[in-house]
Amino acid sequence: VAILVIYLLIVLFPFFWGVLTSLKTNAEIFANRFGIIFAPTLQNFYSAFGPDYNYGRAAENSLIIASGTTVCAIAMASPAAYALARFNFRSRKNIMNWVISLRMMPPIAIVIPIFLMFSSLNLVNTYAGVILAYLTFSLPFAVWLLQGFMVDLPRELEEAAYLDGCSRYSAFRKIILPVSVPGIVVTALFVFLFCWNEFLFAVVLTRGMMNTIPVVVGKAITPYRIEWGAVFVMTILSVLPIFVVFYVLQRHIVRGMTMGAVK
């Protein structure tokens, strides 16, 4: 247990140090690097929301893009997951294998053609463009995870519905969807988290006022400007919603992160 606690301290130290730095003025970050005692200031907080970074706007962008992707991914993934979990058809296995193989797809391989395509479709620097790009990783993920949840549902549920004269579609809508809500929430939160943290697509597809949080954080450290205080304020603010997501997801992290290979 002692070793675990030491490891935990190593894990937590960067957070602690970041929080400390976020409360120092820039002058102090340079002059009093290792000091633990200093007069805390909110100066960095104001500068993060100032014109240089526009953190408020970036957070709004991140929120719109992450929730937009989540809604689209869930809306399309849940019927697909249901079909893959319950229907028997010839290509089922192949489709499932294809979907899971998309988990390995390197974003860098997709980002080049997507950037070229979206440039000609005028989708660069729009919410729709980023959301579409994010669906490339969140949709396969959502299909796969939801499929795992739906396979676990008792078959009697739908059989009863069919006996009552429900069609496949209404059985899905009235029976399966409501009982899948816990699985859907877990999936949605994962998707939201991935989108919230995503960087490569965001840096390639957004400019200026359309930048999401991870891109804006980078603006504080450039050849022309080094403002560590702002970096840490923005990091801390962007991490707060993650704690909420994490709290709900705790028990499902293994399942989500291994695409259901370990439950």
Added chain:
Amino acid sequence: VPGAFIFLAPALGILVALILFPLVYSFWTSLNYIFYTQSRFVGLDNYVELLTSAFFWGNTVYLTCIFVAVCVTAELLIGFGLAMLANREVRGIRLLSTLLVLPMMFPQVSVAYTWRYLFVWGIINHFLNMVGIPDVTWIGTDPTLSMLSLMIVEIWQWTPLAFLILLTGLRGVPQDILEAVKIDGASAWATFRYIILPLMKRIVLVVVLLRTMDAFKVFDIVYVLTAGGPGVSTDIFSYDVYRKGFLAFNYGTAAAESYILIIILSVLVLLFYRVMKED
């Protein structure tokens, strides 16, 4: 079943439009020489050029393999060790395990900047000085140290995933077996080697494969910490593709290189299927 198609259509339609089509487009791009607005069909030249290039094998592939091998091994060993320690019923151990998992939930970019601050702005050196080690320039001048810095960040962020998966696996090892061997007088090492390890084989494989796939794709931390430098000494695969495509506007070569990455990862994903099927 015709009904199945209606359920699948929206998701598959989007996936075909956003993944399959771009991949085809990218393959076409990789057969062309593209520079700014010029473009000319060159067949497989981009591939031939890459696969016969000493830089590609000796630098990009070599560095990526070293990075992946070191990180995955370290994550597995540390993760396994921690999981063994955490797999017991002690008050507070659940909370402790939960906190250990935090790093992997955070944006890689923020994690990378935080570490850049720790490396460059001296606090790590400050600690090293305290135990009598002189200042180390972590990033920017020494190739080995720059690579080591990247590895430290990657290992710090992703060991929790290995830890968590392995802990889940260990909790699934039946307690009665362990007690039976204990009564038979097996040593701790023998129990680990002959009981726990065989039972954990599949889980360990899942960890290794998942982490290998993801470590191969590492981009964010390279972008933030070293930008491939000093020189090209940390020019790992994804970053090399980015550099060729978005900094040198050499989309053809970049597309060809990204295809090679896809092929490498496809092999890994095939192995992953195998493991899943043993379920």
